[in-house]
Amino acid sequence: MAREQMSEAAERSKSQLAYHWLKERIASEELTPGYRLVLGSIADQLGMSVVPVREAIRRLEAEGLVTFERNVGARVSMIDDTQYRHSMEALAILEGAATALAARHLTDDDLRQARDLNRRLVESLDDFDPHLFTAVNHSFHAVLFAACPNPRMRALVDAEWTRLGHLRDSTFSFVPGRAQESVREHEVLLDLIETGAPLPDIERAARGHRSATLAAYLSHEHPDGVTTSL
Amino acid sequence: MAREQMSEAAERSKSQLAYHWLKERIASEELTPGYRLVLGSIADQLGMSVVPVREAIRRLEAEGLVTFERNVGARVSMIDDTQYRHSMEALAILEGAATALAARHLTDDDLRQARDLNRRLVESLDDFDPHLFTAVNHSFHAVLFAACPNPRMRALVDAEWTRLGHLRDSTFSFVPGRAQESVREHEVLLDLIETGAPLPDIERAARGHRSATLAAYLSHEHPDGVTTSL
DNA sequence: GTGTGACGGATCGTATATTATCCCTTCCAC
DNA sequence: GTGGAAGGGATAATATACGATCCGTCACAC
Numbered sequence: 001m002a003r004e005q006m007s008e009a010a011e012r013s014k015s016q017l018a019y020h021w022l023k024e025r026i027a028s029e030e031l032t033p034g035y036r037l038v039l040g041s042i043a044d045q046l047g048m049s050v051v052p053v054r055e056a057i058r059r060l061e062a063e064g065l066v067t068f069e070r071n072v073g074a075r076v077s078m079i080d081d082t083q084y085r086h087s088m089e090a091l092a093i094l095e096g097a098a099t100a101l102a103a104r105h106l107t108d109d110d111l112r113q114a115r116d117l118n119r120r121l122v123e124s125l126d127d128f129d130p131h132l133f134t135a136v137n138h139s140f141h142a143v144l145f146a147a148c149p150n151p152r153m154r155a156l157v158d159a160e161w162t163r164l165g166h167l168r169d170s171t172f173s174f175v176p177g178r179a180q181e182s183v184r185e186h187e188v189l190l191d192l193i194e195t196g197a198p199l200p201d202i203e204r205a206a207r208g209h210r211s212a213t214l215a216a217y218l219s220h221e222h223p224d225g226v227t228t229s230l
Numbered sequence: 231m232a233r234e235q236m237s238e239a240a241e242r243s244k245s246q247l248a249y250h251w252l253k254e255r256i257a258s259e260e261l262t263p264g265y266r267l268v269l270g271s272i273a274d275q276l277g278m279s280v281v282p283v284r285e286a287i288r289r290l291e292a293e294g295l296v297t298f299e300r301n302v303g304a305r306v307s308m309i310d311d312t313q314y315r316h317s318m319e320a321l322a323i324l325e326g327a328a329t330a331l332a333a334r335h336l337t338d339d340d341l342r343q344a345r346d347l348n349r350r351l352v353e354s355l356d357d358f359d360p361h362l363f364t365a366v367n368h369s370f371h372a373v374l375f376a377a378c379p380n381p382r383m384r385a386l387v388d389a390e391w392t393r394l395g396h397l398r399d400s401t402f403s404f405v406p407g408r409a410q411e412s413v414r415e416h417e418v419l420l421d422l423i424e425t426g427a428p429l430p431d432i433e434r435a436a437r438g439h440r441s442a443t444l445a446a447y448l449s450h451e452h453p454d455g456v457t458t459s460l
Numbered sequence: 461g462t463g464t465g466a467c468g469g470a471t472c473g474t475a476t477a478t479t480a481t482c483c484c485t486t487c488c489a490c
Numbered sequence: 491g492t493g494g495a496a497g498g499g500a501t502a503a504t505a506t507a508c509g510a511t512c513c514g515t516c517a518c519a520c
């Protein structure tokens with residue numbers, strides 16, 4: 001169905017369509033890690049042949065969202081503990097730098113928006129919902145580094161964030177106490193930015209903020225805390 | 231030709247074959263930026279159909295080595311001034327962090343190897359060849375961050391380095407004087423690592439080293455130096 | 461009962477064929 | 491001579507078809 005409706009906005013090729021369709025479903029957790037992605041079935045669901053689907057999956061594979069095994073097929077990437085740790089460490093570094101690079105380019109409006117979002121985070125602390133908290137938390141940080149004038153850095157941060165996907169929730173699910181520290185650190189970070197603190201200070205604060213989240217997760221998973229020491 | 235020789239080591243699928251074939255040729259500058267990649271021709275040269283070639287190109291596209299335009303085709307990515315700057319900035323951040331993370335894991339052997347490579351760089355200063363210098367320079371830094379225990383960081387650094395591709399040469403071609411500073415900074419960096427300096431110091435040195443290379447390039451291209459200030 | 465081998469369904473890998481799109485050239489009108 | 495439209499060649503986009511590979515199951519022998 002829906003095959004001849006190239007009426008007007010049929011901009012995207014089928015391969016792009018499949019790509020976005022899959023990516024969206026992975027992001028929304030409709031397709032959970034480990035889920036088997038059968039080319040033929042997907043092609044059927046989308047009313048296209050397998051060729052565009054293959055290309056879409058290849059692209060997702062290159063982005064790390066999907067893993068592929070020869071002659072066996074694709075499945076949504078599983079991120080294990082170790083990978084999670086490594087990815088979070090990378091994100092801490094990237095996001096810290098991006099936030100610092102953005103600091104001098106944030107408008108009053110941006111900062112107001114960030115404070116609003118953090119206020120929402122504070123409010124959500126009663127009646128705590130890890131999923132919602134994670135989402136708003138993302139928005140908060142997104143506002144901060146969106147002003148980063150280096151598009152390459154923004155792309156890297158985005159990619160890493162997507163890669164971590166829903167796994168991000170887990171920290172706040174497992175260690176709810178971390179959420180409270182988190183919002184306090186947000187305030188500190190905003191203050192630093194607003195008062196025009198030296199960029200290295202801002203970078204350190206932003207990086208430390210995410211490292212602390214990682215540490216909270218690790219200390220929950222592996223009570224024999226191994227600390228990362230950058 | 232060479233079509234039925236699946237005698238023994240035919241491990242890789244054709245799509246992987248095409249991927250590596252192309253990537254190698256791009257890295258070796260046999261295919262220069264802007265070069266038009268015609269699916270059919272490549273398929274013919276490799277003795278396969280276009281389908282695997284498409285997949286290979288899709289993957290290269292996701293990695294940023296190739297740009298694709300709908301209904302028009304693929305070409306080897308051009309990196310302009312602006313992108314170069316952004317990518318170098320990202321590399322400075324990533325490589326700096328990776329080097330710091332690696333510092334405590336470098337063996338005596340690694341350090342010896344690094345010093346050897348830097349010695350070769352010093353020697354090559356007379357009779358200067360930018361291309362050779364860049365290659366050895368890469369090896370030097372590769373030794374340093376190869377010991378980084380975070381594979382995600384290593385992957386990101388590698389990807390960024392590949393992305394910059396041959397463009398790296400240009401700095402040393404345009405600003406030969408930078409090479410001399412560079413090797414001196416290498417010594418400083420090695421000393422810091424060997425004496426067990428604090429990791430933030432090492433990171434700062436490594437990042438600053440690359441930022442300085444970028445600055446040298448920029449001040450050559452745009453004599454009204456805009457400095458990056460992280 | 462257990463191990464081994466063969467069969468078959470499911471799915472992937474690739475080739476070939478068909479259709480759609482773009483771009484360049486040519487031709488005609490003014 | 492110039493602008494614009496029509497046509498054709500090249501190439502990409504997708505569909506279909508076929509062969510290859512894997513994996514689970516069943517049967518048979520020991």
